[in-house]
Amino acid sequence: MKFIRPRGTSDILPDEQNYWNYVLDKAKNTAIKFGFQSIETPTFEDTNLFKRGVGEGTDVVMKEMYSFDDLGGDSITLRPEGTASVCRAYIENGMKNQPQPQKYFYNASMFRYERPQAGRLREHHQFGCEIIGDENPEYDAEIIQLGWKYIKNLGLSNIELKLNTLGDSKTRKLYLRDLSNYYNQFIHRLPKIDSDRLLRSPLRLLDSKEIITKELSSGAPKSVDYLSEESKTHWDRLIYLLDKFAENNEDFHYEVDNRLVRGLDYYNRTVFEFIPQNSSTQGTILGGGRYDPLIEMLGGPSTPGIGFGSGIERMIIELKKQKVKIPANQTVDVVIIHMGGIIEDLWGLISDLRDNGLSTVFAPNRSMKSQMRYANNINAKIAIIVGPDEISKGSVNIKDLSAAGSQKELILDSKVIFKYIREKNIL
């Protein structure tokens, strides 16, 4: 019986870690520059949190949740997304008593029972950012700038930013009604997929891939025309702010796409996505929007919020596709090559080396040639060679593995060894 990992999960092996470290470093550092703070919430939550927050009618809740009853009989769900949990934490911990708005970032596994594909997993990792407690469009602009800056700091290019507004809940109902009515006129011409969807979520028809629907969609009512006075002001202001931002950042571009829809119920007003040009269908690298009704829906005080989630795995796929140069994995600094069963005489030295910041390992107990090969194969920078001869003399041989024939005998004294390494500038 062989075990294999569950479908749609992945092992992130040491060779891949430089990508993960790179992406997460850029993500965190960028968010910190924008004044965001790290937050962590549990991997699983009360199932109702997601039903209530994400929306009973959404695909995510209806057919993609990892839900189960725990031994106490409570229904538990592995989080399918991050925002609901963060908002729950905001409410539960009384974060409204902290300076507003609160700005959080997190990196966490998300779980959705989906049919796996490249860039779509059952467990994937999201770096997410949220601004909670201020409804002004300046923060819409800020979160978009943060997303953009993050992607830019990663060294990615040719990423499109798409932007839309869904209006607020009142005008949205009106809009949805008119949108449904519009498509209903053509119900007999719609492909079955879309006539089905029309009942569930009419917004979806706007970004349908069916040719007929696409044609019909060009004449469909636009959400921008249904904005309330406030939402219109909000939207216009956001556009103005982004245009201003673009004046100082030449490579910042956005495109208003009134077919852009997002799948979670809590979104209102601003929604946006960053999508690599000529990407496949699993292309969205970062997506988010405003969710003003959410906290109240979860039983908290009426509190606006806006945020985004970005898929780490998708970022890495794109980094590889664009051949962005990533720093290599950290390698070992010093390998101790030892003969004659005297390794225990070197533990003091090994300890000193580590305490002074050098990653140090001893070679496996094999022939010297094999130990040297080992040092080479793990890309170590320095070999320190000690056998019975050196022990009796109280010395070591130290060798710079990047240069041929650079071996030097030193006395077995960590200070002398550090001095030599520093002077020779080997590391």
Added chain:
RNA sequence: GUGGAUGUAGUGUAGUGGUUAACACGUCUGGUUGUGGCCCAGAAGAUCGAGGGUUCGAGUCCCUCCAUCCACCCCA
């Protein structure tokens, strides 16, 4: 959940019904006594994704399952 493609050592591949499944990279061991990278030699490593079936005989054909990939759906 729907449709399609694929599945051979750790990785990448060859093998297109017939003896002990091949090659490259990687790993390990050697190339005389304690010195890596190049080179040379050798070894280990695959019940050919799993289980059934057809056949005298299957990695090769058929079925089921599993997994990966692609499209849909959905989303990060």
